[in-house]
Amino acid sequence: MVFAEHKDGKLRKIAFENVSLAKKLGIDFECAVIGNDVDAEELGKYGAEKVVHYKSDKLGNYSPDGYAKLLADAMDKQGADVLLLGATSMGKDLAPRVASRLNAAMATDCTQVELDGNNLKIVRPMYAGKVQATINLSSAKKVVTIRPNVYAADENGTSATVESVASDVDFKTVVKEIVAGAQGKLDVTEADIVVSGGRGLKGPENWHLIEDLASALGAANGASRAAVDAGWRPHDEQVGQTGKTVAPSLYVAVGISGAIQHLAGMSSSKYIVAINKDPEAPIFKVADYGIVADLFDVVPRMIEEIKAKQ
Amino acid sequence: MNIAVCIKQVPDTETKIKISDDKKSIVESDINFILNPYDEFGVEEALKLTDPENITIISLGPDRVTSAIRSALAMGAKNAIHIKTDSTPADPGITADALASVLKEGNYDLIFTGKQAIDDDHAQMASLLAEKMDIPAVNVVIKLNVENGTVMAEREIEGAHEIFECATPCIISAQRGLNEPRYASLKGIMGAKKVKIEEKDVTLSESNLEVVEYNYPAEKAAGKIVGDSADAVPELLRLLNEEAKVI
Ligand SMILES: Cc1cc2nc3c(=O)[nH]c(=O)nc-3n(C[C@H](O)[C@H](O)[C@H](O)COP(=O)(O)OP(=O)(O)OC[C@H]3O[C@@H](n4cnc5c(N)ncnc54)[C@H](O)[C@@H]3O)c2cc1C
Ligand SMILES: Nc1ncnc2c1ncn2[C@@H]1O[C@H](COP(=O)(O)O)[C@@H](O)[C@H]1O
Numbered sequence: 001m002v003f004a005e006h007k008d009g010k011l012r013k014i015a016f017e018n019v020s021l022a023k024k025l026g027i028d029f030e031c032a033v034i035g036n037d038v039d040a041e042e043l044g045k046y047g048a049e050k051v052v053h054y055k056s057d058k059l060g061n062y063s064p065d066g067y068a069k070l071l072a073d074a075m076d077k078q079g080a081d082v083l084l085l086g087a088t089s090m091g092k093d094l095a096p097r098v099a100s101r102l103n104a105a106m107a108t109d110c111t112q113v114e115l116d117g118n119n120l121k122i123v124r125p126m127y128a129g130k131v132q133a134t135i136n137l138s139s140a141k142k143v144v145t146i147r148p149n150v151y152a153a154d155e156n157g158t159s160a161t162v163e164s165v166a167s168d169v170d171f172k173t174v175v176k177e178i179v180a181g182a183q184g185k186l187d188v189t190e191a192d193i194v195v196s197g198g199r200g201l202k203g204p205e206n207w208h209l210i211e212d213l214a215s216a217l218g219a220a221n222g223a224s225r226a227a228v229d230a231g232w233r234p235h236d237e238q239v240g241q242t243g244k245t246v247a248p249s250l251y252v253a254v255g256i257s258g259a260i261q262h263l264a265g266m267s268s269s270k271y272i273v274a275i276n277k278d279p280e281a282p283i284f285k286v287a288d289y290g291i292v293a294d295l296f297d298v299v300p301r302m303i304e305e306i307k308a309k310q
Numbered sequence: 311m312n313i314a315v316c317i318k319q320v321p322d323t324e325t326k327i328k329i330s331d332d333k334k335s336i337v338e339s340d341i342n343f344i345l346n347p348y349d350e351f352g353v354e355e356a357l358k359l360t361d362p363e364n365i366t367i368i369s370l371g372p373d374r375v376t377s378a379i380r381s382a383l384a385m386g387a388k389n390a391i392h393i394k395t396d397s398t399p400a401d402p403g404i405t406a407d408a409l410a411s412v413l414k415e416g417n418y419d420l421i422f423t424g425k426q427a428i429d430d431d432h433a434q435m436a437s438l439l440a441e442k443m444d445i446p447a448v449n450v451v452i453k454l455n456v457e458n459g460t461v462m463a464e465r466e467i468e469g470a471h472e473i474f475e476c477a478t479p480c481i482i483s484a485q486r487g488l489n490e491p492r493y494a495s496l497k498g499i500m501g502a503k504k505v506k507i508e509e510k511d512v513t514l515s516e517s518n519l520e521v522v523e524y525n526y527p528a529e530k531a532a533g534k535i536v537g538d539s540a541d542a543v544p545e546l547l548r549l550l551n552e553e554a555k556v557i
Binding site for chain 2: 131135173264287289302
């Protein structure tokens with residue numbers, strides 16, 4: 001079963017990625033959507049054939065125990081063996097709960113899942129990516145969260161049948177209120193391109209360089225811990241071992257040295273660009289492309305050239 | 311208010327991780343172990359909320375974990391329980407079963423964990439404990455307010471914050487931003503040495519997670535230095551567009 005997460009009624013990319021993964025594994029699956037106003041049919045485009053859409057006025061906001069109960073029941077009713085979720089804020093909160101209810105073993109933030117006979121071969125990073133662990137879940141039921149942006153969302157399906165089910169699940173805890181961060185701000189974990197700045201920016205007054213480059217590229221803003229600790233940026237932008245783990249198509253590191261704790265959060269990005277004036281900076285060891293020069297010359301030029309092309 | 315703080319001992323973030331010859335474990339001999347950074351936020355928050363006498367540090371693991379327990383005690387907490395095992399279980403479900411059984415005996419109003427242990431990176435414990443103990447849990451908390459048995463917890467999600475309200479007892483997994491953990495004072499470090507760590511033996515449940523093998527990540531091929539001035543920008547953009555096809 002694929003849990004298809006949505007945000008404000010819009011299905012998230014990870015839901016499509018997980019449908020594509022399930023399809024690639026060649027297993028029978030159905031999707032579960034929870035919440036009222038969601039266009040669940042969209043999952044069909046990615047190859048889902050059956051979607052069960054659980055509706056309830058009470059479950060408009062996320063409820064950890066309510067969602068867990070509902071999904072565990074759905075797994076039982078379907079006789080499903082495997083539950084795929086995204087390693088998102090909600091997925092990470094929810095998955096261990098469902099696993100516990102089903103007596104299932106679980107694996108967090110997986111970067112590779114393959115079918116090995118009747119079993120799943122799962123690879124997940126540990127020790128902040130210093131180790132790749134291949135693991136086997138031996139319980140009858142298994143719960144797996146997949147790192148966003150690792151599997152592609154392939155539009156190779158047509159349409160799905162959506163069955164609506166009125167849910168009357170009861171629960172103890174529910175989100176009381178959601179306070180938005182900066183309006184419409186793209187989160188680093190969700191973005192296809194991330195532009196991050198570090199201590200090399202010298203101060204918050206220069207951050208417009210990062211913001212303008214990010215906006216020219218349609219990217220999210222990230223930061224090193226040095227920039228966060230200095231109070232230049234909010235900590236929800238921090239990338240790294242004690243920040244967020246990102247795997248975008250393109251990661252641009254500006255004025256970031258590439259300390260091991262920073263690399264831990266971004267080294268699985270598909271392409272990495274480093275702009276740093278120190279040719280010895282460790283960031284160049286993981287970068288696909290680099291410019292060794294002063295960022296205050298390079299970044300304005302990048303913004304200008306990108307804008308000129310648009 | 312009685313508070314338990316679950317802490318884990320983990321390798322220092324700088325440590326080079328070496329995989330053993332059978333590829334099923336990590337060589338521990340050269341590792342510098344520390345208190346999991348997220349667990350420090352839990353200890354600090356507990357100290358802000360209640361009297362040090364009412365705080366119990368709990369850790370499951372082999373004998374070496376007592377040094378992490380002492381680090382947490384050095385911040386000020388006054389009680390500790392060491393759940394003794396031969397090694398750290400690979401399956402977090404097992405750790406959760408054992409922790410839950412000990413936590414249930416303690417009548418704690420609040421239980422802190424870190425949002426994630428930086429060795430196995432499971433980020434599961436608070437949710438697992440919530441189910442096993444049938445009490446609420448709020449994960450990745452950056453702001454907490456506890457008054458007369460009512461808990462308001464603000465948690466970080468993508469691009470926003472969710473606010474939960476629940477009653478004690480409950481579990482909070484701590485995220486960076488919750489507070490600024492204090493440094494242990496010399497007095498704290500001396501005091502920690504005097505605390506008697508209560509030892510508990512447990513029978514662990516059966517593991518459902520088997521390590522097939524550990525590997526190092528594939529080495530990345532050396533990248534290309536496109537240039538040493540802003541004049542390299544057009545070429546960089548061309549490469550990103552035509553070779554990498556990412557812009
Ligand atoms: C327990 C622990 C957890 C940690 N977790 C994280 C984490 O999650 N994320 C994280 O990022 N860090 C983390 N760190 C911190 C990490 O070790 C580094 O201190 C931090 O990443 C450094 O940030 P920086 O690269 O911005 O700064 P610096 O290391 O100071 O690097 C600045 C870089 O900018 C370059 N530069 C300066 N001026 C210019 C210019 N004009 N033009 C071009 N380049 C310039 C310099 O050459 C240098 O390479 C952690 C540390 C510890 C101990
Ligand atoms: N062996 C353990 N003993 C005590 N607490 C633990 C243990 N393992 C994990 N925890 C707690 O659970 C949190 C999350 O760990 P994890 O789910 O393993 O990422 C840690 O920050 C600790 O607070």
